[in-house]
Amino acid sequence: MRPIQRALAAASVAGMALSxxxxxxxxxxxxxIYQDRLRNDGNKITFCYNPFGMMAGFExxxxxxxxxxLLAEVDFFEISRGDLQTIQSEYDYRIPLTVDQIFYMFVQxxxxxxxxxxxxxxxxxxxxxxxxxxxxTVIFSRDEDADEIGDLPGDTRIxxxxxxxxxxxxxxxxxxxxxxxxxxxxxxxxxxxxxxEDGSNTAGMMWLPGLLNATGGDPEAAGYHILPQMPFQxxxxxxxxxxxxxxxFLNTTLSDAIAALQADGTIEAMLVAHDLARPDGG
Numbered sequence: 001m002r003p004i005q006r007a008l009a010a011a012s013v014a015g016m017a018l019s020x021x022x023x024x025x026x027x028x029x030x031x032x033i034y035q036d037r038l039r040n041d042g043n044k045i046t047f048c049y050n051p052f053g054m055m056a057g058f059e060x061x062x063x064x065x066x067x068x069x070l071l072a073e074v075d076f077f078e079i080s081r082g083d084l085q086t087i088q089s090e091y092d093y094r095i096p097l098t099v100d101q102i103f104y105m106f107v108q109x110x111x112x113x114x115x116x117x118x119x120x121x122x123x124x125x126x127x128x129x130x131x132x133x134x135x136x137t138v139i140f141s142r143d144e145d146a147d148e149i150g151d152l153p154g155d156t157r158i159x160x161x162x163x164x165x166x167x168x169x170x171x172x173x174x175x176x177x178x179x180x181x182x183x184x185x186x187x188x189x190x191x192x193x194x195x196x197e198d199g200s201n202t203a204g205m206m207w208l209p210g211l212l213n214a215t216g217g218d219p220e221a222a223g224y225h226i227l228p229q230m231p232f233q234x235x236x237x238x239x240x241x242x243x244x245x246x247x248x249f250l251n252t253t254l255s256d257a258i259a260a261l262q263a264d265g266t267i268e269a270m271l272v273a274h275d276l277a278r279p280d281g282g
Contacts, residue, residue, distance in 0.1 A: 044073040045250070047241075048110035050095055051078045052088040054213050055133075055239075058274040059114040062132060065266065069257045077109040090190035091210035092161070093239060099123055106244055112254060116242035127245045130255035131238035132267055133209070133276065137166040140211060140224045141203040142196055149227045156181045157201040159192040166205055166234035173232050190214070196224075203227070207237045209276040217275035 047063040050056060060076065067074030079097065086096045095102070095115055102113065103125070116128045139149055139158065146152050156178075160167050162185040174181050184201055186192055192204040193214055208226075215222035240258075243251040261267045271277035 043071065044075055044111075045070075046075040046077055046109060046111045047114055048077045048079065048105050048112070049114040050088075052081060052084070053093070053095070053115060054091055054210065055093065055115060055274070055276065058270060058276055061270055061274075062267065063112075063114060065261065065270070066254060066257050069261065070253060077105065079105075089161075089188045091193075091206070091214050092189055093117070093207065093209075093237060102126075102242075111243065111247070111250060113242040116240055118238035118240050122242070125245050126242045127248065127251045128242050129240040129251055130258045131240045132258050132262070133237075133239040133271065135207050135209050135237045135239075137164070137205060137230070137234040137237070138208050138211065138226045139203055139205045139230060140219060140226045142223050142225075143202060146203075146225075146227060148229065149231055152181070152202055152227075154180045156203060157184050158182070158203045158205055159184045159186055159195050159201045160205040161186055161189050161192060164189075164205070165207065165237055166230075166232070169232040169234055170205060177231070209237075209271075212278065213275045215275075217272070217278070 045063075045067060047059075049059045049063070053059075063076070064074050066072075079095075083101060084096045085098055085101075088096060093115065097105075103123070106113070106125075116122065116126070118128045118131050122128060141152065143152065158170065158174075158181060160170060160183060167183075167185070170183055174183055184195065186195070189206050189210045192201075192206055193211075195201040196204050211219055211224065211226075215224065219226060241251075241254050243254070258267070268277060272279050
């Protein structure tokens with residue numbers, strides 16, 4: 001059992017239900033989670049991140065750049081492979097950890113956690129910064145005769161990662177308007193691409209950074225073309241930096257720094273360099 005898993009099992013960390021008194025009695029919180037972390041650590045910010053994710057290189061560079069902008073020392077805590085709850089899905093943004101594990105990392109190691117989705121389903125003890133990445137979902141194909149989604153043939157099979165943004169809308173769209181098309185769900189975005197490559201499927205649906213990362217930033221050169229005008233609305237995938245809800249000053253400071261780096265084009269250039277965005281701003 002990995003260190004974090006042992007600690008969780010021994011201490012029975014229960015995420016949001018963990019009381020300060022119980023934590024003190026068990027001695028699992030070596031640093032007061034209700035103290036301002038920057039006050040304890042001077043100007044150092046420790047960023048937790050997933051080194052096995054597709055955005056790892058970008059997120060390290062972004063954290064270092066934020067540190068320089070804030071005149072802060074930057075340290076990193078890397079998630080270990082043994083702590084992952086599932087095999088890391090390729091070309092994906094999800095963090096394969098439990099809420100309890102993330103809570104424990106905040107208690108023991110992290111000031112900030114890279115790669116959190118900005119949504120209303122995050123734990124109440126977490127606040128997520130301004131997004132540093134906001135991405136659309138696209139439908140794409142290798143069919144040279146298809147210039148738009150309506151050009152796809154009647155027996156089209158569309159691969160998608162299960163429960164990805166747009167998956168529910170795709171199910172409803174096919175049921176209501178294209179009963180002759182078939183949704184083919186997978187657990188991994190890599191399989192979405194592989195089944196187009198081997199001819200099993202006509203098209204795929206994926207968040208755009210995943211497709212860009214898989215094709216070296218150039219889907220067209222890899223033989224894929226993105227079909228314009230999605231036939232249904234899909235929420236954007238917004239990714240930011242999580243802090244403890246109590247660390248509102250740190251969260252605001254990081255958000256302001258992200259906004260400044262977006263305004264001067266720094267973050268966009270980094271995204272393009274890491275094959276997470278198109279040079280045209282897509």
